[in-house]
Amino acid sequence: MGRKLLLEKAGVEGIRFFETYRREGGYKSVEKAFKMQPSDIVEEVKKSGLRGRGGAGFPTGMKWSFLAKPEGVPRYLVVNADESEPGTFKDRYLMEFIPHLLIEGMIVSSFALGSNTSYIYIRGEYDWVSDILEEAIIEARQHGWLGKNIQGSGFDCDIHVQRGAGAYICGEETALLESLEGKRGNPRIKPPFPAVKGLWGCPTVVNNVETIAAVVPIINEGGEAYASIGVGKSTGTKLISACGNINKPGVYEIDMTISVEEFIYSEEYCGGIANGKKLKACIPGGSSVPILPANLLLTTAKGEKRMMNYESLSDGGFATGSMMGSGGFIVLDEDQCIVRHTYSLARFYRHESCGQCSPCREGTGWMEKLLLKIESGKGEMSDIDLLWDIQRKIEGNTICPLGDAAAWPVAAAIRHFRDEFEWHVKNPEKCLTQNYGLAHYADPIHVPVQ
Amino acid sequence: MQEESKKIKVTIDNITVDVEPGTTILHAARMIGGDVTPPAMCYYSKLEGSGGKCRTCLVEVAAGSAADPRPMPKLVASCRTGVMDGMVVKNITSDKVADARAGVVEFLLLNHPLDCPICDQAGECHLQDLGYDHGKEGTRYEFKRRTFKKEDIGPYIQLHMTRCILCYRCTYVASQLTDKRVHGVIDRGDHAAISTYISKAIDNDFSGNMIDVCPVGALTDKTFRFKNRVWFTKPVDAHRACTTPGCCGKATLWLRGDEVFRVTARKDQWGEVQSYDGKTGWICNTCRFETKKTSSWTIEGLTEISRHSVIGVNKYKKLEKPEETVVKVMDGHKPKLLMDIHSVSDVNNPEIHLSDINGPAHSNDFKK
Numbered sequence: 154m155g156r157k158l159l160l161e162k163a164g165v166e167g168i169r170f171f172e173t174y175r176r177e178g179g180y181k182s183v184e185k186a187f188k189m190q191p192s193d194i195v196e197e198v199k200k201s202g203l204r205g206r207g208g209a210g211f212p213t214g215m216k217w218s219f220l221a222k223p224e225g226v227p228r229y230l231v232v233n234a235d236e237s238e239p240g241t242f243k244d245r246y247l248m249e250f251i252p253h254l255l256i257e258g259m260i261v262s263s264f265a266l267g268s269n270t271s272y273i274y275i276r277g278e279y280d281w282v283s284d285i286l287e288e289a290i291i292e293a294r295q296h297g298w299l300g301k302n303i304q305g306s307g308f309d310c311d312i313h314v315q316r317g318a319g320a321y322i323c324g325e326e327t328a329l330l331e332s333l334e335g336k337r338g339n340p341r342i343k344p345p346f347p348a349v350k351g352l353w354g355c356p357t358v359v360n361n362v363e364t365i366a367a368v369v370p371i372i373n374e375g376g377e378a379y380a381s382i383g384v385g386k387s388t389g390t391k392l393i394s395a396c397g398n399i400n401k402p403g404v405y406e407i408d409m410t411i412s413v414e415e416f417i418y419s420e421e422y423c424g425g426i427a428n429g430k431k432l433k434a435c436i437p438g439g440s441s442v443p444i445l446p447a448n449l450l451l452t453t454a455k456g457e458k459r460m461m462n463y464e465s466l467s468d469g470g471f472a473t474g475s476m477m478g479s480g481g482f483i484v485l486d487e488d489q490c491i492v493r494h495t496y497s498l499a500r501f502y503r504h505e506s507c508g509q510c511s512p513c514r515e516g517t518g519w520m521e522k523l524l525l526k527i528e529s530g531k532g533e534m535s536d537i538d539l540l541w542d543i544q545r546k547i548e549g550n551t552i553c554p555l556g557d558a559a560a561w562p563v564a565a566a567i568r569h570f571r572d573e574f575e576w577h578v579k580n581p582e583k584c585l586t587q588n589y590g591l592a593h594y595a596d597p598i599h600v601p602v603q
Numbered sequence: 604m605q606e607e608s609k610k611i612k613v614t615i616d617n618i619t620v621d622v623e624p625g626t627t628i629l630h631a632a633r634m635i636g637g638d639v640t641p642p643a644m645c646y647y648s649k650l651e652g653s654g655g656k657c658r659t660c661l662v663e664v665a666a667g668s669a670a671d672p673r674p675m676p677k678l679v680a681s682c683r684t685g686v687m688d689g690m691v692v693k694n695i696t697s698d699k700v701a702d703a704r705a706g707v708v709e710f711l712l713l714n715h716p717l718d719c720p721i722c723d724q725a726g727e728c729h730l731q732d733l734g735y736d737h738g739k740e741g742t743r744y745e746f747k748r749r750t751f752k753k754e755d756i757g758p759y760i761q762l763h764m765t766r767c768i769l770c771y772r773c774t775y776v777a778s779q780l781t782d783k784r785v786h787g788v789i790d791r792g793d794h795a796a797i798s799t800y801i802s803k804a805i806d807n808d809f810s811g812n813m814i815d816v817c818p819v820g821a822l823t824d825k826t827f828r829f830k831n832r833v834w835f836t837k838p839v840d841a842h843r844a845c846t847t848p849g850c851c852g853k854a855t856l857w858l859r860g861d862e863v864f865r866v867t868a869r870k871d872q873w874g875e876v877q878s879y880d881g882k883t884g885w886i887c888n889t890c891r892f893e894t895k896k897t898s899s900w901t902i903e904g905l906t907e908i909s910r911h912s913v914i915g916v917n918k919y920k921k922l923e924k925p926e927e928t929v930v931k932v933m934d935g936h937k938p939k940l941l942m943d944i945h946s947v948s949d950v951n952n953p954e955i956h957l958s959d960i961n962g963p964a965h966s967n968d969f970k971k
Contacts, residue, residue: 505792506793507791508769508794509656511711511769512707514795515713515793519713546703546709550661552680
């Protein structure tokens with residue numbers, strides 16, 4: 154049983170409300186932080202080895218230390234709660250059940266960064282979650298944990314919740330800032346990075362909900378204690394939102410020392426593949442990371458067991474590996490069609506492209522049309538090569554990572570499941586009524602017949 | 604002497620140039636000129652904030668600076684990337700760039716209607732030039748292209764979104780030249796469209812400049828639409844004392860005989876509106892749409908157009924041929940260039956004076 158830091162108290166009755174949260178030891182980290190220097194808090198976060206939980210995995214302490222600190226210019230902390238990645242729902246769980254954990258983390262982080270006004274940019278669809286957060290903020294303010302001179306420390310901080318309008322692109326940090334400023338959510342061209350010129354032209358740190366929440370145990374227990382959990386550069390705990398064809402979908406907190414096999418098959422976590430089926434493929438980190446077939450998911454190309462951490466999941470690069478991403482763990486069983494699955498992802502990215510730069514705007518629509526053509530049995534062999542060429546020309550040539558996010562799933566599907574694409578082309582009638590099923594990447598684990 | 608020491612060195616395609624700090628790669632390349640200059644569809648040096656969107660100006664940075672000579676991992680948009688001292692940039696010498704740019708051209712043309720035969724912009728269209736210079740001969744796109752309805756935005760301008768490449772230049776004109784911005788981009792992704800909010804008219808003295816900055820035929824002058832081909836008209840420089848505040852009064856008249864077919868702002872060799880004493884020479888709608896008599900203008904003489912264009916090249920007086928850099932640049936490599944249309948086309952024979960021909964020009968006129 155792995156250690157839980159964030160969701161330890163999530164099951165406590167009434168933890169959503171201030172009284173219970175405080176009784177269970179909440180807001181202790183703020184008390185501790187106010188006795189420290191802001192720079193020491195940043196050092197502590199650096200020591201903890203905490204990596205951004207939004208997807209890119211950039212060291213948080215380093216990001217904080219990049220923040221420009223010119224005289225007389227306000228600095229901002231913006232929490233990215235625009236969790237729109239298909240398959241990812243960990244932040245919602247966190248905000249819905251223990252909203253005060255996020256607020257506590259935000260007060261500490263704001264103190265460390267010197268931000269007197271902090272924002273939570275929340276996905277528009279999470280309207281009830283934003284209500285919960287608003288209530289929690291009001292409670293915290295009533296008890297003197299927000300507003301002027303918090304608990305007599307002389308530090309002022311207020312938090313505002315801003316709802317988005319339902320655009321995936323606003324999860325990209327600069328598009329989020331544009332949207333927060335009230336403009337069209339188009340990503341900005343970088344540099345300048347938000348740490349220098351962010352919200353309203355002021356230095357800004359944009360962090361994921363889980364990252365900010367993880368600051369609380371780091372301050373409570375110390376950076377080194379936090380770093381001792383986990384393995385290598387994957388320190389601390391990570392929330393994984395597991396979904397797809399598994400027996401127990403949900404949000405799990407893991408300490409990054411367990412293997413993928415254990416995560417999928419153990420009763421403690423996903424509880425195996427649903428309906429006694431076999432594992433076909435899995436997207437380990439949210440829809441934009443490369444999909445992996447069962448054999449490569451469970452063991453790396455070197456023959457080692459693949460673990461649930463940043464390094465092991467990306468072992469082998471994109472050729473034979475994937476990414477930890479945002480922790481949206483999507484499992485596909487033998488009945489799933491990879492072409493159809495890739496098509497539905499391509500459709501999502503076409504719909505969510507902001508339309509600012511040409512490769513993404515035009516390329517995502519083209520990929521969607523080609524995938525639909527193959528899926529509906531009208532494809533040709535040349536279409537598969539064409540798809541490969543289109544994704545290659547989108548990747549890396551766009552303003553923001555949405556282009557890469559749209560290209561990677563298509564690239565990985567063709568790389569690992571080319572035979573299935575070819576089967577669709579060769580069997581135009583059959584592919585409409587039945588699925589390709591399993592092939593060489595079959596589930597290597599024996600499934601007991603129930 | 605002091606100013607000399609401030610300059611920094613940047614090498615683009617094996618040619619080194621000294622530039623002021625803060626210059627972008629694109630501007631440094633424009634200082635060299637010729638083939639070394641990356642094409643720019645969305646960047647407009649006179650419009651603040653433009654650029655970075657079309658991705659045609661992508662270049663490879665082989666060495667970031669003298670202090671940190673690591674290459675940049677991705678291709679960068681040269682219009683928005685500043686140079687560093689000792690930076691080494693590869694444009695046409697890079698296969699990666701050629702490949703990516705061909706891809707971008709294909710993407711840009713994907714939903715473009717390719718209706719050049721009926722488009723007023725043909726002959727001075729940046730997308731046409733780009734297609735000839737960097738594109739492939741065919742498209743691999745086989746689906747239905749995106750279409751929009753034509754929209755009238757005001758009495759003088761027609762918007763044809765189908766041709767638009769979403770460079771955002773006109774929205775920058777609207778927000779930087781006019782006070783009440785009523786138009787912008789609505790929707791997102793491949794159904795994004797330039798529009799006024801619920802098809803309102805744009806009522807402003809400087810709205811006509813949107814036509815000049817539009818790189819394609821999406822915004823056209825309604826007083827000129829379908830009246831004539833640009834290559835049949837003769838451009839002359841002219842000026843008048845305009846009373847509109849902010850209007851420079853200097854324009855190019857496009858004549859056929861004595862008749863003024865259209866009026867545009869004067870453009871420089873990069874297809875951008877010229878600057879005078881540091882101020883951009885925007886012209887007002889009165890000059891552009893309502894002053895169409897030669898008697899209202901003081902004609903200075905034939906326009907010296909140096910910008911190379913698909914069809915226009917032979918007809919302009921004092922054409923400045925861009926410096927031939929290929930041999931120097933390619934460093935022994937065989938250049939990959941498409942055919943030069945000017946060497947094979949009969950159109951615009953410099954000996955034939957189009958303005959002397961009465962009535963519409965006919966193909967027989969060129970075979971004399």
